[in-house]
Amino acid sequence: MKKRTFLKGAAAAVALPLAMTGPAFAQEKTKVGFIYVGPINDGGWTQHHHESALKMVEEIGEDKVELVYQESVPEGPDAERAMTQMALGGAKIIFTTSFGYMDPTINVAAKFPDVKFEHATGYKTADNVSAYSARFYEGRAVMGTIAGHMTKSNVLGYIASVPIPEVVRGINSAYIHAKKVNPDVEMKIIWLYTWMDPAKEADAARTLIEQGADVIFQHTDSTAPLAAAQDAGNVIGFGQAGDMSEYAPSPRVSSIIDNWAPYYVSRVEAAMDGTWESHNVWEGIGDGMVGIGEISDAVPAEVKAEAEAMRDAIAAGEYHPFTGPLKKQDGSDWLAEGEVADDGTLAGMNFYVEGLTGEIPQ
Structure with a gap:
């Protein structure tokens, strides 16, 4: 965001809220990260996570959400490095979409308590880590x-x-x-x-x-x-x-x-409006997942x-x-x-x- 110089004194108190409504003070996008175990064109697991991520952006709005992702990340130390880089890059919520990312997610989340993490198909949670899976x-x-x-x-x-x-x-x-x-x-x-x-x-x-x-x-x-x-x-x-x-x-x-889009929409919106809480959900045909x-x-x-x-x-x-x-x-x-x-x-x-x-x- 560009810095601006405001009038000093009493006039500034009036000018500040007015100025903050202008284009230069448009709401900063929420950066949402995804870590994928395969390529985004694999025709199956990763592709459908990615397509659901794109639908999430479309539904919430490109003016509100910035999608970042890394594909073909091996489970293990490489995953920790990818998650760490994403968190350091400003991601506010990160979805880690393979079972083998479970311990790396927990490890990285402990270092970034202000970042929300969502791990697919695992069972470990923390104050800033949720788990989600499908039946x-x-x-x-x-x-x-x-x-x-x-x-x-x-x-x-x-x-x-x-x-x-x-x-x-x-x-x-x-x-x-x-x-x-x-x-x-x-x-x-x-x-x-x-x-x-x-x-x-x-x-x-x-x-x-x-x-x-x-x-x-x-x-x-x-x-x-x-x-x-x-x-x-x-x-x-x-x-x-x-x-x-x-x-x-x-x-x-x-x-x-796999239909992950509704879940991604709800969790990103929760992270954006401050209602996000850690949970562990397991949904199936009846839930639409x-x-x-x-x-x-x-x-x-x-x-x-x-x-x-x-x-x-x-x-x-x-x-x-x-x-x-x-x-x-x-x-x-x-x-x-x-x-x-x-x-x-x-x-x-x-x-x-x-x-x-x-x-x-x-």
Whole structure:
């Protein structure tokens, strides 16, 4: 802001409030920062965070908000450096959009108590740190229902990213609901230990297809698994984080879509008007944070209707994807008939349900 010289004495007392209404004293923009784990054109996770950030700017107004971001930031020390630079650069609120940013976010936030931090998919909070996540497992239930009906080989393939509860929940939910409609299904899982690596994702998809899978799930960020499914033919898959509609009507037959924009609008506005408070939220289909992409015509009408009915029941709170009876992988009882899993168990889920094979990497 440019400095101005005011009249001295009593006249200045009158001139000051009048002058501050002029163009030179227009309200300073609130700088909002985003740290992304992948490129903003990945077609999935990062792209949809970024598109939601752009919608936030559009809704609040470019005259009020300045968006700054850094893409493809590795989880770990590099993330701390990026967050620190952003805070030093004047960002008033910073969104850190990957699970592995959790400890770096807490560490940097302690050094900048006047900056608000929002961490996606984690669970640690502080006075100036909030956590937010989406109930992606609700979408996996819908996708699992479609998969169980449509598989011909009865082999489902799942490309898993990083062994954290979020990913384990998704595997379990997809398998439970595929098994409900098709007791003969089995699921093969490949862990990549990365959120996005198109070459590894494509290799994993091809390996699963070679092992007999004709349905590919992914909890990774690129469109490479769908491209591999398309090349193989007679294989279906699902968009992850974004619609990935360029692969519809097949192999992409539906998708789980992340909708972060309303949350970003509300939190930035709260930071701007002084009402921001630390919290930990977990929202799903009913809240609008998780969307189900259009179910394509490649899906039989009766299967589409069943999947949409499940979507609507979850949204209305009439059905929970983790409802008993359910057992753990070792055969021990977990949920009794009609019992619903509590959020604490789901948030820390570190076990497979009965019927899944293999071990969760540690």
